[in-house]
Amino acid sequence: MSPDILVWHRDDLRLRDNPALAAAAADGDAHPLFVFDPHFYRSSRVCDSRLAFLHECLDELADAYERRGGDLAYRHGDPREIINDLLAEGVVDRVYLNATTTAGYARQRDTALVDRPEVQVFSDDAIVRTGDSREGWQEQAEAYFEDDRHDPPETVAGNVASTTDIESITTEYDLSPTKRRQYRGGCASARERLADFADAIGDYVGGISAPAKAERRTSHLSAYFKFGCLSLREAYQCVDERGDGRAVDMFTSRLYWNRHFTQKLADNPAATERAVNPVFRGMNRKRHDPELAAAWKRGETGFPMVDASMRALEETGWLNFRMRAMCASFFTYILRCWWKEGADWFYRHLIDADPAINYQQWQMQSGLVGVHPLRIYNPHKQVRENDPDGAFIKKYVPELEDLPATFLDDPSKAPLSVQENHDVNIGKDYPYPVVDFEQRREEARETWAALDDRAKEALTDPKIRRRASLSSRHDDREQRDESEGQATLDDFSS
Known part of the structure; x- marks a missing residue:
């Protein structure tokens, strides 16, 4: 008699290329199962729109199982208790699940289950979880992307009974999604988006840094990767089939970066809570200004590129990488606020919020690692270089819609006659800059320079050095400017 095997879905909401x-x-x-965990539905770090995206993913996953003669079971509660009960009651004989890399509560929850003899974990994801992750990481990652994908089963049993449904969960937690999302969740939607992006891969070049272009020309696959509607391997192989070329190299390098940051979180789960380099722990906590942090969150700092980015984040749940980096840099260096509050704000609002990428990118952009050159994005310069016609700013900061683009890098410098002629009153309709950027930038450089020797000394500790960077060759490549070129496999070598 065939054993009954529970397949516990978490962040692998797909049938294709699903090892477990x-x-x-x-x-x-x-017997597939998804558990609605109350911890995440009550968390202040998860917005309703991300949960709505999750529910769309589950809808499509359930449809896919139904087409194969099975059902996706839904349960509500602590997954540890639910799965232990199913095993104890003899409903299932084993539990299969895919390895995932996370931190905090989710890591503790999963660890409590995987030690059971009936539970088997499948780790076909390029992440090294035992030994030295630097040893052969490049080869393992490359093998993952090149290997054959796992075929979906033709039939599925799916006889575990559901005790709840999506509508009941939505009602119980009073979910009210408000973000204006461009794409629906789900594996079918993910594959459709991937196909459209691959067909227009040439548009990717030159469409990354400028936020208005990025809204149209980047892949928008990150949320699908976050929920596992699409494996990185399937995306890699689909795009790689388009042949060689700069656009293909640019995109596939980002898939390697995804694995890179996931590996770093596997090596250091505490990266979501505290600075990688101990010298920078507690940086800015004592001088954190709640009023400046609140202005940043509202998009009312008087720096249009920052404000447009923050409003876009809250309105859509997405922001291109360059603007994410700029906002993080501004929050930490210029506003002198504590990085963790800013990172948590991003994590709450991003539909594609991935703990490995979000928190470690925040640490890099906030100068908390100690292996990257200090980089403080100039929001005035970002307007001139990446939104010269003001398309992005005017879309998200409508109070500046009539102001000539010439003044959008710094509206406070617009002459009163220009303001009057274009019906804009700086200081009333739109705020003056909340801080002096040039002064704050120089002071930040001095502050970090004073800690540089201590930070480098801390990195002589092999454990800290390993957490600070996966690559042992050119650590500053992690901070490479998009305009200067893209990462290659060599950047991940040990």
Whole structure:
């Protein structure tokens, strides 16, 4: 008699290229399950729109199982208790799940389950979880992307009973999504988006840094990767089939960066809570200004590129990398605020919020690692270089819509006659800059320079050095400017 195998879905909401599901179907009868965990529905770090995206992913996953003769079971509660009960009651004989890399509560929850003898974890994701992650990481990552994908099962049993449904969960937690999202969640939607992006891959070049272009020309696959509607391997192979070329190299390098940051979180789960380099722990906490932090969150700092980015984040749940980096740099260096509050704000509002990428990018952009050159983005310069016609700013900061683009890098310098002629009153309709950028930038450089020797000394500790960077060759490549070129496999070598 075939064993009944529970397949616990978490961030792998797909049938294609799903190692745990493929193994369960091969070894016995697969019974898929998703558990609505109250911890995440009550968390202040998860917005309703991200949960709505999750529910769309589950809708499509359930449809895919139904087409194969099975059902996706839904349960509500602590997954540890639910899965332990299913095993104890003999409803299922084994539990298969895919390895994931996370931190905090989710890591503690999963660790409590994987030690059971009935639980088997599948780690086909390029992440090294034992030993030295630097040893052969490049080869392992490359093998992952090049290997054959796991075929979806033709039939699925799915006999575990559901005790709730999406509508009940939505009602119980009073979910009210408000963000204006461009794409629907789900594996079918992910593959459609991937195909459209691959067909227009040439547009990717020159469409990354400028936020208005990025809204149209980047892949917008990150949320699908976050929920596992699409494996990185499937995306890599789909785009790689387009042949060689700068656009293909640019995109596939970002898939390697995804694995790179995930590896770093696997090496150091505390990176979501505290600075990688101990010299910078507590940086800015004592001088953190709640009023400046609140102005940043509202998009009312008087720096239009920062404000447009923050409003876009809250309105859409997405922001291109260059603007994410600029906002983080501004929050830490210029406003002198504590990085963790800013990172948590981003994590709450991003539909594609990935703890590995979000928190470690924040640490890099906030100068908390100690292996990257100090980089303080100039929001005035970012307007001139990446939004010269003001398309992005005027879209998200409508109070500046009639102001000539010439003055959008610093509206406070617009002559009163220009303000009057264009019906804009700086100081009333739109705020003056909340701080002096040039002064704050120089002071930040002095502050970090004073700690540079101590930070480098801390990195002589092999454990800290390992957490600070995966690459042992050119650590400053992690901070490479997009305009200067793209990462290659050599950047990840040990």
